[in-house]
Amino acid sequence: MTAFDDLRADDLRHVWHPFTQAATAPPPIVAVAARGATIWDADGKDYLDLVSSWWVNLHGHAHPAIARAVAEQAGELEQVIFADFTHEPAIRLAKRIADLLPGDLGRVFYSDNGSTAVEVALKMAHQYWRNLGEERTVYVAFEGGYHGDTVGAMSAGRSSGFFRAWHDLLFPVEIAPFPATWDGDEEVEAKEARALAAFDALLAERRGQVAAVLIEPLVQGASGMRMCRPEFLRALETRVRAAGTLLILDEVMTGFGRTGALFACLKAGIQPDLVCLSKGLTGGFLPMSITVAREPIWQAFLGHDIGRAFLHGHSYTANPLGCAAGLASLDLLLAPECQSRIAAIEAVHRSRLAQFSGRADIARPRLCGTIAAIDFAEGDEGYGASASARLKRTFLDRGLLLRPLSNALYLLPPYCVEDAELHRAWDVIVDVLDGL
Numbered sequence: 001m002t003a004f005d006d007l008r009a010d011d012l013r014h015v016w017h018p019f020t021q022a023a024t025a026p027p028p029i030v031a032v033a034a035r036g037a038t039i040w041d042a043d044g045k046d047y048l049d050l051v052s053s054w055w056v057n058l059h060g061h062a063h064p065a066i067a068r069a070v071a072e073q074a075g076e077l078e079q080v081i082f083a084d085f086t087h088e089p090a091i092r093l094a095k096r097i098a099d100l101l102p103g104d105l106g107r108v109f110y111s112d113n114g115s116t117a118v119e120v121a122l123k124m125a126h127q128y129w130r131n132l133g134e135e136r137t138v139y140v141a142f143e144g145g146y147h148g149d150t151v152g153a154m155s156a157g158r159s160s161g162f163f164r165a166w167h168d169l170l171f172p173v174e175i176a177p178f179p180a181t182w183d184g185d186e187e188v189e190a191k192e193a194r195a196l197a198a199f200d201a202l203l204a205e206r207r208g209q210v211a212a213v214l215i216e217p218l219v220q221g222a223s224g225m226r227m228c229r230p231e232f233l234r235a236l237e238t239r240v241r242a243a244g245t246l247l248i249l250d251e252v253m254t255g256f257g258r259t260g261a262l263f264a265c266l267k268a269g270i271q272p273d274l275v276c277l278s279k280g281l282t283g284g285f286l287p288m289s290i291t292v293a294r295e296p297i298w299q300a301f302l303g304h305d306i307g308r309a310f311l312h313g314h315s316y317t318a319n320p321l322g323c324a325a326g327l328a329s330l331d332l333l334l335a336p337e338c339q340s341r342i343a344a345i346e347a348v349h350r351s352r353l354a355q356f357s358g359r360a361d362i363a364r365p366r367l368c369g370t371i372a373a374i375d376f377a378e379g380d381e382g383y384g385a386s387a388s389a390r391l392k393r394t395f396l397d398r399g400l401l402l403r404p405l406s407n408a409l410y411l412l413p414p415y416c417v418e419d420a421e422l423h424r425a426w427d428v429i430v431d432v433l434d435g436l
């Protein structure tokens with residue numbers, strides 16, 4: 001009996017893990033340390049973190065520069081109420097993010113996680129129209145979209161299939177088709193044309209009622225790294241503008257370099273009205289998120305009536321430790337070494353994905369910046385499907401932290417991952433898929 005056995009027993013007795021069926025899941029792995037792209041468990045086994053620990057870790061685990069920034073901030077100001085008070089890390093981070101985003105996206109609202117960043121955007125859009133004297137209550141989201149676990153985010157993500165237990169709790173959201181595509185997809189233009197025609201029809205039917213259109217730009221994460229082309233997003237933006245409604249981009253996963261550009265909106269060349277960011281914001285150190293609004297949205301909330309203000313906030317809003325981590329993470333992200341790692345990861349992915357062409361058991365190879373995905377075991381549908389659960393265990397046994405989403409196998413590594421580590425991971429993937 002070791003101290004870790006006691007810990008494991010207490011975990012099983014007291015801890016409720018997310019997205020887990022405790023009756024059948026194997027006991028969780030006790031992580032004791034992590035550096036770079038590697039996590040060690042209590043038995044000394046190592047795992048290469050190829051999912052950036054739920055897509056949050058940008059620069060590798062326990063990066064000393066971020067650890068130092070958080071420690072220094074903790075010694076000065078660990079937390080302060082963010083109504084009536086402000087502080088330097090929050091101001092500096094807001095300014096830096098505003099400078100990086102396109103156009104007049106310059107008003108930064110802090111919250112705690114990706115779901116609340118989306119919830120804030122939905123509430124802002126609703127109240128924006130109300131403050132302008134218009135009742136616009138309809139949202140349009142996309143088939144397969146996932147936006148988080150709060151009620152508004154679930155309502156917008158209802159088609160992702162994650163929320164059947166709460167179906168009766170959700171409010172109606174119009175769901176438009178998403179033209180998912182991949183390398184060598186010959187149908188892409190036809191699919192986009194159909195999706196845009198359906199979108200046009202929806203906007204015409206709901207003329208004057210749509211508060212906002214919400215989309216994960218370039219890559220839908222949780223529904224299996226489903227990718228669309230920048231061309232589709234640009235055509236969508238044109239239609240949103242013509243309809244006079246708002247465009248919300250959920251960049252919770254795609255932000256901070258994941259798509260090869262700093263933000264997906266920059267890569268696609270589109271100007272959103274509201275952007276939701278989280279995950280990579282603090283480099284994976286602290287739970288924090290932001291919703292960034294364009295100037296006209298901010299202006300619509302000004303007035304002498306408190307009821308015009310955005311009466312929403314969270315206890316830990318703009319936590320100084322999170323902001324300090326965010327500033328340190330941005331420094332690392334913008335450094336030339338990190339930018340060249342991002343390009344190198346994309347190059348390794350591209351060369352390895354090419355090896356799957358001609359394999360009948362692997363479909364839809366796709367790549368967007370540092371995110372690579374393939375589909376395996378066609379016909380084995382559903383989150384937690386048996387093939388994907390088996391694959392996850394096999395990869396863990398072989399020292400890779402990979403979590404297939406239904407029948408999509410993807411890599412979304414921290415940027416510090418070395419080419420050799422990435423090649424080793426792809427070698428293991430090929431070996432495991434060969435044995436399926």
Ligand SMILES: Cc1ncc(COP(=O)(O)O)c(C=O)c1O
Nearest residue numbers: 113114115146147148221252253
């Ligand atoms: C695109 C997107 N939006 C929102 C969320 C919700 O973020 P969180 O889990 O931090 O609430 C996620 C989480 O995976 C996401 O991928």
